[in-house]
Amino acid sequence: MSVYPIILAQDKFTHRDELNYPYEERGLQFGDGVYEVIRIYNGDYYLLNEHVDRLFRSAEAIKINLSLTKDELKKLLLELLTKNKMTADGKVYLQVSRGSAPRDHVFPLNVPANMYAYLQDLPRNLENLENGVCTITQRDVRWENCYIKSLNLLPNVLAKQEAKEQGCYEAILYRDGLVTECSSSNAYLVKDGKIHTHPATNNILHGCVRMRVEKFANDLNIPFIEEGFSVEDIAMADEIFLSSSTSEVMPVIKVDNKEINDGKPGTITRKLQDAYIADANITSEDALKPSV
Structure with missing residues (x-):
C-alpha cells in the first residue's frame, strides 16, 4: 500500500x-x-x-x-x-x-x-469477507483505558503478530475469563439469534463500526446484548464475527483451531454484512455482496 x-x-x-x-x-x-x-x-x-x-x-x-x-x-x-x-x-x-x-x-x-x-x-478483502477467518485467543494485558485510541499499541502488536505466526487473522483478547475485544477490532458472539458483545466500558475501544453494527442489529430486530461472554462460550457459539474500519463485518469460522458451528459464516453475520454494504454505499464491481 x-x-x-x-x-x-x-x-x-x-x-x-x-x-x-x-x-x-x-x-x-x-x-x-x-x-x-x-x-x-x-x-x-x-x-x-x-x-x-x-x-x-x-x-x-x-x-x-x-x-x-x-x-x-x-x-x-x-x-x-x-x-x-x-x-x-x-x-x-x-x-x-x-x-x-x-x-x-x-x-x-x-x-x-x-x-x-x-x-x-486499501481494496476490500473479499475472500475473507466471503469465507471467514481463523483467530486465536490471548490474555488481554493492555492498560485500563482502552477506550482512548492512543499510540500505545505494543500489546496489540504482539497479539496480532502471534496470530499471524499461527496462520490466523486476529487475536481475540480476554480479561478475567471474559472476552473484551481483539487486537485491532471488536468481537461478537451470536447465540440463539442474539448478538453478545462486551459493553462499551474503558476496557474496549468504542468502535465506530461497532456503533453501526448495533444500529444494524436494531434495524433488523436482532437483540444486541452488551454483556461480556466467556472464552468457554466461544465453543458453543452459533456465530462469531469481528468489526473494524478495515475488517468491516468479518466472519470468524475457527478459534484456536476449533470450528465455529459448521465452519461457515452464519446467517446473522451475512445480514450485518449486507447492511454494512448498503450503509457504506459500496457499489463498485469489485465489491459485490458476499453470497449466502
Missing part, C-alpha cells in the same frame, strides 16, 4: 517526502498521542463524523489541545482526498501527538500538537 503523495501536516498540505519532525517528538518517544483510521470507499470517507468525534474525545482524555475545530479538520480531510485525486477504496491514517520538545515525562509548555494525515489504497 503506497502512500499518496500529498500529506496533511498541521493545517497545511505538503509532499510526503518533505514531511519532517524532530527526533525529540513525543509520539515517537512516549507514544504520547492519539490516532484514527478512517475507511474510504470509492473516494469517499465512511463514518467521517464518528471518527473525528472519537479523535477529539481521545485527545481530550489525554489532555491534548487541538488547534483545529472538528469542522475545520473534516474540511481539510476532504481537501486531502481532492488534492490526491483519490477515487479508489482506501483509508486515511490520522495522528496527533503532544508535539516536539526536549524529552521529559512532564508535558511541555506552549508547544503545539503535531498532526498529520495520509492516504493509502
Whole structure:
C-alpha cells in the first residue's frame, strides 16, 4: 500500500517526502498521542463524523489541545482526498501527538500538537469477507483505558503478530475469563439469534463500526446484548464475527483451531454484512455482496 503523495501536516498540505519532525517528538518517544483510521470507499470517507468525534474525545482524555475545530479538520480531510485525486477504496491514517520538545515525562509548555494525515489504497478483502477467518485467543494485558485510541499499541502488536505466526487473522483478547475485544477490532458472539458483545466500558475501544453494527442489529430486530461472554462460550457459539474500519463485518469460522458451528459464516453475520454494504454505499464491481 503506497502512500499518496500529498500529506496533511498541521493545517497545511505538503509532499510526503518533505514531511519532517524532530527526533525529540513525543509520539515517537512516549507514544504520547492519539490516532484514527478512517475507511474510504470509492473516494469517499465512511463514518467521517464518528471518527473525528472519537479523535477529539481521545485527545481530550489525554489532555491534548487541538488547534483545529472538528469542522475545520473534516474540511481539510476532504481537501486531502481532492488534492490526491483519490477515487479508489482506501483509508486515511490520522495522528496527533503532544508535539516536539526536549524529552521529559512532564508535558511541555506552549508547544503545539503535531498532526498529520495520509492516504493509502486499501481494496476490500473479499475472500475473507466471503469465507471467514481463523483467530486465536490471548490474555488481554493492555492498560485500563482502552477506550482512548492512543499510540500505545505494543500489546496489540504482539497479539496480532502471534496470530499471524499461527496462520490466523486476529487475536481475540480476554480479561478475567471474559472476552473484551481483539487486537485491532471488536468481537461478537451470536447465540440463539442474539448478538453478545462486551459493553462499551474503558476496557474496549468504542468502535465506530461497532456503533453501526448495533444500529444494524436494531434495524433488523436482532437483540444486541452488551454483556461480556466467556472464552468457554466461544465453543458453543452459533456465530462469531469481528468489526473494524478495515475488517468491516468479518466472519470468524475457527478459534484456536476449533470450528465455529459448521465452519461457515452464519446467517446473522451475512445480514450485518449486507447492511454494512448498503450503509457504506459500496457499489463498485469489485465489491459485490458476499453470497449466502
